[in-house]
Every structure is written in structure tokens, then in C-alpha cells.
Amino acid sequence: MRISTRLHRSIYRWVGIMSAGAAALLVANSAWAQAPAAPAAAPAAPPSWQQGRSADQAKSPLHPFAPHFTGRTSADLPLDKLKVPPGFKVEVWVEGVPEARSLALGDKGTVFVSNRNLTEVYAIVDRGDKREIKKLFTGMKVPNGVAFSKGTLYVAERHRITRYDGIEDALDNPPAAKVVIDNLDPSAQAGHFWKYLAMGPDGKLYFNVGAPGNIVLPNYNQATMQRVDPNTGVLETVAQGVRNSVGMDWHPRTKELWFTNHARDWISDDLPNDTLHRVSRKNMNFGYPFCHQGDLLDPEFGKGRSCKEFDAPAAKLGPHIAPLGMRFYTGKMFPAEYQNNMFVAMHGSWNRNTKHGYNVMRVTTDAAGKVTGMKPFLEGFLTDDKGDPPMWGRPVDVLQLRDGSMLVSDDFNGIIYRISYKK
Amino acid sequence: MIFVAVVRVAVGLLLAVTLPVSVLAADMAAGMQKAQTCVACHGPEGNSASPAIPSLAGQPAQFIATQLVMFREGRRKDAQMSPFATGLANADLNNLAAYFAAQKLVLPTREAPSATAEVGARLAQQFNCTQCHGPALMGQQHIPRLAGQQMDYLKTQLLGFKASTRFDMDGQMTSAVQALSEADIATLADYLSALK
Numbered sequence: 001m002r003i004s005t006r007l008h009r010s011i012y013r014w015v016g017i018m019s020a021g022a023a024a025l026l027v028a029n030s031a032w033a034q035a036p037a038a039p040a041a042a043p044a045a046p047p048s049w050q051q052g053r054s055a056d057q058a059k060s061p062l063h064p065f066a067p068h069f070t071g072r073t074s075a076d077l078p079l080d081k082l083k084v085p086p087g088f089k090v091e092v093w094v095e096g097v098p099e100a101r102s103l104a105l106g107d108k109g110t111v112f113v114s115n116r117n118l119t120e121v122y123a124i125v126d127r128g129d130k131r132e133i134k135k136l137f138t139g140m141k142v143p144n145g146v147a148f149s150k151g152t153l154y155v156a157e158r159h160r161i162t163r164y165d166g167i168e169d170a171l172d173n174p175p176a177a178k179v180v181i182d183n184l185d186p187s188a189q190a191g192h193f194w195k196y197l198a199m200g201p202d203g204k205l206y207f208n209v210g211a212p213g214n215i216v217l218p219n220y221n222q223a224t225m226q227r228v229d230p231n232t233g234v235l236e237t238v239a240q241g242v243r244n245s246v247g248m249d250w251h252p253r254t255k256e257l258w259f260t261n262h263a264r265d266w267i268s269d270d271l272p273n274d275t276l277h278r279v280s281r282k283n284m285n286f287g288y289p290f291c292h293q294g295d296l297l298d299p300e301f302g303k304g305r306s307c308k309e310f311d312a313p314a315a316k317l318g319p320h321i322a323p324l325g326m327r328f329y330t331g332k333m334f335p336a337e338y339q340n341n342m343f344v345a346m347h348g349s350w351n352r353n354t355k356h357g358y359n360v361m362r363v364t365t366d367a368a369g370k371v372t373g374m375k376p377f378l379e380g381f382l383t384d385d386k387g388d389p390p391m392w393g394r395p396v397d398v399l400q401l402r403d404g405s406m407l408v409s410d411d412f413n414g415i416i417y418r419i420s421y422k423k
Numbered sequence: 424m425i426f427v428a429v430v431r432v433a434v435g436l437l438l439a440v441t442l443p444v445s446v447l448a449a450d451m452a453a454g455m456q457k458a459q460t461c462v463a464c465h466g467p468e469g470n471s472a473s474p475a476i477p478s479l480a481g482q483p484a485q486f487i488a489t490q491l492v493m494f495r496e497g498r499r500k501d502a503q504m505s506p507f508a509t510g511l512a513n514a515d516l517n518n519l520a521a522y523f524a525a526q527k528l529v530l531p532t533r534e535a536p537s538a539t540a541e542v543g544a545r546l547a548q549q550f551n552c553t554q555c556h557g558p559a560l561m562g563q564q565h566i567p568r569l570a571g572q573q574m575d576y577l578k579t580q581l582l583g584f585k586a587s588t589r590f591d592m593d594g595q596m597t598s599a600v601q602a603l604s605e606a607d608i609a610t611l612a613d614y615l616s617a618l619k
Binding site: 048049050063065066068069070071072073075076096098117118119190388389 | 448449485488489491492493496513514516517520551554555563564565592593594595598
């Protein structure tokens with residue numbers, strides 16, 4: 001590994017020197033030729049989210065949306081636009097949690113909330129009739145992943161996973177971090193390296209290591225699902241060819257891992273689909289960067305390849321719809337037909353001229369675990385599908401509370417909503 | 424039905440949350456009051472008269488709030504500015520952002536030399552400035568307006584990005600300016616600061 005890394009570095013340096021040389025040559029040439037005032041300069045490398053764009057997309061106005069890092073107050077928002085099925089109710093559960101991302105539930109009812117661009121982990125607790133927001137940690141490095149198991153909070157930062165034992169008894173004075181695994185981010189380069197974190201039924205922590213760009217050849221440990229045993233630190237690859245997954249859960253009956261995945265950008269408005277995956281055996285490879293959505297060869301990396309080499313997704317969720325948090329419903333509050341259904345938070349498309357998503361979808365499966373349907377469960381954030389921005393809120397994660405109601409985080413506004421049901 | 428329930432919860436929260444969390448809408452009047460400290464350097468209504476200090480008038484609210492958060496959290500640093508952001512609550516930042524976004528930018532009276540204007544406009548296309556800052560470089564959402572901004576301030580930011588010392592949320596600006604020469608940066612700053 002070490003040798004190949006060094007080789008890579010020296011190749012990069014080479015490319016750098018070559019292009020600097022080429023530029024110098026161009027400047028020198030134009031000086032000799034007494035060229036007009038305009039100097040010949042190589043165009044700058046485009047921002048990383050533009051990587052993979054074709055020449056005819058060069059003037060595309062599409063761009064990602066940044067959250068309001070101060071949070072926005074519910075009084076400023078059109079909450080009356082939110083819609084849930086008959087019998088359900090949606091309300092603001094808490095606000096003032098800037099960039100609320102992933103959610104985890106403690107044994108004693110604490111809700112842990114993570115950040116991606118900001119550096120905090122929050123704990124939200126009900127004390128009597130008061131709901132308190134506690135800033136648990138600050139100064140963390142992309143702490144997108146939070147998981148809770150048997151009294152311990154685990155946090156996945158960009159580069160490491162740490163544990164905090166007995167956290168719910170020490171919310172005002174949290175213990176020092178104990179490292180589960182470190183050095184997960186040796187390259188420190190731009191890319192999909194924020195992590196979702198979940199505790200598996202096998203007692204191992206599952207997380208994603210995404211691709212280093214939109215459509216690039218990943219190295220051996222990128223574009224994978226991985227797991228680490230928190231007791232031993234042993235790391236294993238669970239699945240490969242996964243561009244970036246930021247949501248996962250285990251089927252309550254089969255105990256199989258399911259996860260969401262973001263496909264590449266800049267093929268077209270309608271291709272490829274983002275996907276839902278089911279891990280039914282070891283060493284599955286879902287195709288990135290060669291094949292997308294199980295049946296679409298990549299225009300560049302797909303040359304000479306076949307989608308038959310790879311495993312297909314369980315479902316296509318929609319192009320650029322950005323599925324994030326995903327959980328199976330096992331609570332007693334919602335009607336019986338919701339048992340073992342999946343709820344998937346769609347962060348919403350940016351790489352599409354007509355926007356869609358920005359909702360929570362309900363996904364149903366049959367007894368064999370085959371996906372049978374998908375319909376919107378919480379919607380209303382999308383208000384103008386041609387707008388910039390097109391939405392006023394963005395769902396990130398879903399979390400079932402003990403009473404069977406469901407929380408939905410919204411990083412755009414720093415708000416968490418609660419959905420409940422009453423006959 | 425939903426709306427009524429939501430409002431009731433929001434009112435409940437005002438009493439319940441112990442961190443200083445406001446559930447009131449962004450408050451322009453409160454923003455104006457807080458802004459009295461800012462205008463000492465940033466100029467009346469956020470129209471700077473100093474080439475090194477940016478104008479805030481007419482910048483997108485989300486851009487102002489984002490930068491204030493980053494100053495407060497110590498991720499963007501400036502010896503003069505950083506102390507003023509310390510201790511401000513998110514609600515203060517939202518109010519300040521709403522206030523300055525609503526002010527009118529006094530347009531530059533200076534014209535850039537015609538050669539500079541021509542080369543500057545070309546550089547802004549070639550180096551993708553218009554991709555995010557908009558075709559007229561007026562900014563949008565979390566991305567600042569460049570048209571009519573102070574020249575030395577623009578130059579300092581671009582040089583900071585080039586040296587990877589200026590705060591950059593996602594690395595876009597740092598990568599975008601790498602191929603700019605110092606002469607290009609001077610031309611762009613000259614062109615942008617005179618742009619109406």
C-alpha cells in the first residue's frame with residue numbers, strides 16, 4: 001500500500017510539473033509570437049461537484065444548496081405546507097439545532113443529533129415539560145455519524161470513530177473520547193468522506209467510505225460499506241461499488257442490511273437513479289464507477305464492462321433524489337400495515353433542472369423482501385420545482401421514538417419534526 | 424389542522440428550550456440596532472468607504488449569516504473582525520443578515536480601465552466565477568455578491584484562497600483560484616469592484 005501511495009504522489013507531482021511546464025511554454029510562445037494582450041492560460045480545474053460534467057453542460061446553472069448554518073426559526077417558515085397521510089400529524093419537535101443531520105436514540109430517551117459542515121454533536125433531552133438542547137461536543141471534524149448501543153454513544157468523524165460510555169448519565173460533563181478506529185481518512189482530499197454510522201445486530205459498527213469525487217476510480221477502500229468491531233477494532237469490507245451511502249438499517253425479520261446510495265451526477269436529468277440496496281451475501285459489488293442502478297453502464301468507466309458483473313440494487317428511487325436516512329418501522333403507534341415498512345428521507349435533487357424529492361418516502365416490501373411500492377409520506381418542502389432554491393426544508397434522517405412516533409431532521413433549517421398517528 | 428398544531432408547539436418551545444433559542448422571525452429592527460457596531464468599519468448601512476473592508480449592503484442574507492458563524496467558530500479568522508463575532512447568538516446573526524441584505528449597495532462611481540474591464544470579464548467566465556456567483560456576479564444564497572465589492576478586500580480574499588489560508592467551506596474557491604496568477608487576481612479585483 002505504502003509503495004503504491006508514494007507512486008501515486010510522484011505521478012501527481014509529475015502531472016503538476018508537466019502542466020506548469022506547458023503553461024510556461026505557452027506564455028513563452030505567445031511572447032515570442034508577439035501575441036495580443038490576452039495571455040494563454042489553462043482553464044482552472046472546476047469545483048469538485050462539477051467533475052464529470054460534459055462540455056455541453058459547462059454553462060449549467062445547477063449547483064448544490066448549502067444549509068442555513070444559523071438555523072431558521074419555524075416562525076419564518078411555511079409549515080402549513082407540510083402534508084402527511086390522513087390520521088397522521090406533523091409538528092415541530094425542536095428547533096435551534098443548526099444543521100441537524102443524523103439522529104440516534106439513547107436508552108433513556110436522549111436524542112443525539114449530528115452535524116456535517118458544522119462541528120457539533122447535540123443531545124436533546126426532555127426534563128419534565130422542558131425540552132433542552134445541549135451542545136455535547138464541539139470542534140469535531142465532520143461528525144456526521146452517530147449511533148447508540150447499550151449505554152454508549154459512538155460518533156463517526158471524517159477520520160475516526162470514537163465512543164462515549166455511560167453518556168446519558170454524563171450529558172453535562174461528557175467523558176473523553178475513546179478511539180474505536182482511527183486513520184480512516186489518510187488522503188484528506190475532497191470527496192464523500194462524511195460517514196453515516198449504525199450499530200448492526202452483530203454488535204459491529206457499520207459505516208460508508210464514499211467515492212473521492214463524482215465519477216472517479218476509487219482506491220481499494222473507497223466506495224465501500226465497512227464495519228468495525230468496537231471491541232477489537234477489526235475492520236472489514238461489507239460491500240463494494242457503492243458511490244456514497246448515508247443511511248442504513250437492518251430488516252427487523254431477516255436481519256439483512258439495507259442501505260441507500262447516491263448515484264453519480266451529470267449524465268442527464270433522468271439518469272441514473274439513486275438506489276436502495278439489500279445486502280444478502282458477502283462480497284457484493286454494486287457497480288460504481290462502472291455500472292449504475294444495476295443496468296446503466298457509465299459512459300466513461302463502463303467501456304468494455306457489463307452490468308452483469310455486478311449486483312443490482314433492490315430498488316431505483318429516482319434520479320438525483322438524494323436518499324439519506326433510512327429506517328424500518330417497528331413501532332406500535334402507526335397502523336399495522338406500516339410494520340417493517342421503510343422510511344427514506346429524500347434530501348432532494350440539485351443536479352436536475354426540474355427538482356423532485358425533498359420528502360420522506362414510505363417503501364413497502366413483500367414477505368420475500370422484494371420492494372413492492374413507494375409513496376410520499378411527508379411532503380411539502382418542495383414549493384417550486386424550477387426555483388433556486390426550490391425548497392424551504394430538506395429531510396436528512398428519520399428516527400423512531402419509543403412511543404412509535406417518528407422524528408425527521410432537516411439540516412437546511414436546523415429543525416426536527418415529529419410525526420405521530422391517532423385513529 | 425397541521426398548522427394549528429405546529430404553532431402551538433412553537434409557542435410551547437419558546438418557554439421550554441433552555442438554550443437561547445428564539446422562535447421569532449428574523450427581526451430587522453433588532454438587526455439594525457446590533458449593526459451599529461458593524462457600521463463603524465463597514466460604513467453607513469453597510470456601505471464601506473475603505474478598500475480593505477467589505478461592503479455588506481445588498482449581500483445575500485445566507486452569505487452574511489454563514490460568514491458570521493464561521494468567524495464566531497474561529498474557522499474564518501481576521502484580527503479585526505473575529506472579536507466582534509464572538510458571543511453572538513444565532514438569532515443575532517440572522518437579524519444582522521436580514522438587516523444588511525435589505526440595505527441598498529451604493530454603486531461604485533469609478534470605471535475600470537477598459538482593458539481591465541475586458542480582460543476581467545473574460546477571466547470571470549474562464550475561471551468559473553459566474554457559475555456560482557451568478558451571470559451578473561450578484562451572488563445568491565450562501566455565495567457573495569462580487570459586483571461593486573471593495574477592491575483590496577477582493578484581492579486579499581482571492582490571495583488567501585490561493586494560499587489555502589482563507590476559510591473555505593467545501594474547497595470550491597480554493598480549487599477555483601489555483602490557476603489564477605497574481606496579475607489575474609489584481610485584474611479581477613479591479614474589474615469586479617467597479618462592476619455595477
